[in-house]
Amino acid sequence: MSRWVEVLFNIPLHQSFTYKLKDDQICAAGMRVEVPFGRQQKVTAFVIKVFDELPGNLDFDASKIKEINRVIDKEPIFDEAFIELARWISQFYLCSHGEALSAMLPSGRREVKASSDAFVDDFIGNQKLVLSEEQQKAVAGITADNSSSFMHYLYGSTGSGKTEVFLQCAEFMLAKNKGVIYLVPEIALTAQVVEAVTGRFGKTAAVLHSGLTPSQKLSEWRRIISKEARVVVGARSAVFAPVPDLGMIIIDEEHDGSYKSGTTPRYHARQVAMKRCSADKIPLVMGSATPSAEAWALMNDGRITKHVLTRRLAGGAMPEISIVDLSKEDLTGCISPQLEKEINETYKENRQTILFLNRRGFTHFFRCKTCGYELFCKNCSVPMTFHKKEGRLRCHYCGWTEQPPTVCPECGSVDVGYSGFGTEFIENELATKFPHLRSIRVDTDILTKKGELQEKLEIFKKGGADILLGTQMIAKGLNFPGVKLVGIINADTALHMPDFRAAERTFALIVQVAGRAGRYFPDGKVIVQTWNPSRSAISKACSSDFESFYKEELEARRLALFPPFARLIRLVFRSKNQKDAEDSAAYVANALQEKASNCEILGPAECALALISLNHRYQVLLRGQYLTPLQKLCDSFLKSYKVPQGVYIEVDVDPVSLL
Secondary structure, three states, X not given: OOEEEEEEOOOXXXXXXXXXXXXXXXXXXXXXXXXXXOOEEEEEEEEEEEEOOOOOOOOOOHHHOOEOOEEOOOOOXXXXXXXXXXXXXXXXXOOOHHHHHHHHOOOOOOOOOOOOXXXXXXXXXXXXXXXXXXXXXXXXXXXXXXXXXXXXXXXXXXXXXXHHHHHHHHHHHHHOOOEEEEEOOOXXXXXXXXXXXXXXXXXXXEEEOOOOOHHHHHHHHHHHHXXXXXXXXXXXXXXXXXXXXXXXXXXXXXXOHHHEOOOOOOXXXXXXXXXXXXXXXXXXXXXXXXXXXXXXXXXXXXXXXXXXXXXXXXOOOOOEEEEEEHHHOOOOOOOOHHHHHHHHHHHHOXXXXXXXXXXXXXXXXXXXXXXXXXXXXXXXXXXXXXXXXXXXXXXXXXXXXXXXXXXXXXXXXXXXXXXXXXXHHHHHHHHHHOOOOOEEEEOOOOOXXXXXXXXXXXXXXXXXXXXXXXXXXXXXXXXXXXXXXXXXXXXXXXXXXXXXXXXXXXXXXHHHHHOOOOOOOOOOEEEEXXXXXXXXXXXXXXXXXXXXXXXHHHHHHHHHOOOOOOEEEEEEEEEOOHHHHHHHHHHHHHHHHHHOOOOEEEEEEEEEEEEEOOEXXXXXXXXXXXXXXXXHHHHHHHHHOOOOOOEEEEEEEOOOOOO
């Protein structure tokens, strides 16, 4: 007897396809199959239904239905609830059902066991710690059945013991035979949290991270489905983990931008977690020392239950923060006399220093001092960065490199030079000013081998270096007992971005980096160097005036009608041909304007980063008080709109950046 399957593909088509099973093939919904599709003979498809009789509404000849080549999986890797979650993602983030399902699943074809001890070394927190009164109260409040809201927020300074609260909440759920998903921003940058989870839960923990091969991810996926692993720790995509009897989702460092996907579907792990927890009526626990503006507003409205931790538990105290106004300094490099003095003092005490600068490379701009010409990447509308070690200029967006010119390409002047500076420049300055100190630099330029980041952090943790210099890689989740001093070389780098979250990001980064100091001893110091000491994000971060900062930031957002006081959908039109991108954006903006009744259409406008990898970029924004009308308008129009050849549209619901 013939049997058929309904399948989805990872393509931007809003439809399913029907194939025929061969007589000897065993298949069920939730498996992947290999089928001929179009001109290709081997394409992976996702089975969402198996049936014995063809539906009567098919308007084509059943004898022409193609057969499946082979069934990839021996057992299903997703279920009906997973298919429904994918359907919600496709409707919410305006992509096809197949694109959503593909983003949620591991791509491996065969299982290869992952090394379970990759993150389990000598983490000091493997044993259950005695909770403080504040922590006990938080655990009790989160795990109570009679909670008025399923959403909880653990708000506390860096080093106040949020991780231990999360772990004990997870233990509570395990004792009730419930599974737990524990999300961290980026596995490599939050290894100490991963170590804590794997150290506490051992073989019952599964780690999903980008370092695993697709086959290893599939193996971990199977361990989760079979209940061999009950606690799943991972970055953004771990929110889709198929945990049976899920009891809780934890989101550490909730404010972090890496929870938002940069490719289709552009989902936010926080929103997906909210959907899963709401559907299953289970707690969602978020935490950060610097909540996102949206989370802060929800806490103030009482829609998220707030649990506050005020004390550092390892014997440390919040560090003393000093601001250095660079406009008043007579600088011979990037390190001010005050910071230089403190670095030397810290070394004399046999303690360690962390220096932070969120910019890679040696110098940032090539500039002619005669005519003002600046050298931009030939593929992107961003300045080239000089890398001294390579002796070349490099674009950090597309990777294009070229030899630095010795004369101005515009006017021929030899009076050319560089301005701005990056981590490579600071490394050079450290070698000159502190030849007696050992330093380690950590950024994506220098980390070329797998596991190199962990090696370097371990060396620093064990006292093998006096200074750790890096980008935002060193801003999150790191816990070094020997660190007394943190120096922020330039607090202004993110402030000048033409983006509505620039102040929020700057504030969070300063607070998070400063939080690396004085975690074990009450004598931590932080030096913040800035050209704009009066800017609210900088002054409020340095004075730990959280209430005032969020109040000002939310008022500014309210007046400008930006999230959380409005919802946005961003359409980016990109094309190798500038006129095609511009014309498409203009046409869509006009067409949406005619149909828009309860929302605002902004644009078309050139994106702040107008050219990336030779693609010209224009954007149209849909803005309104509620999201559903925006989604309906956008979805109905895009499904009927024939996108011109050579133009690609990126759809971003609730964007976290407008660059």
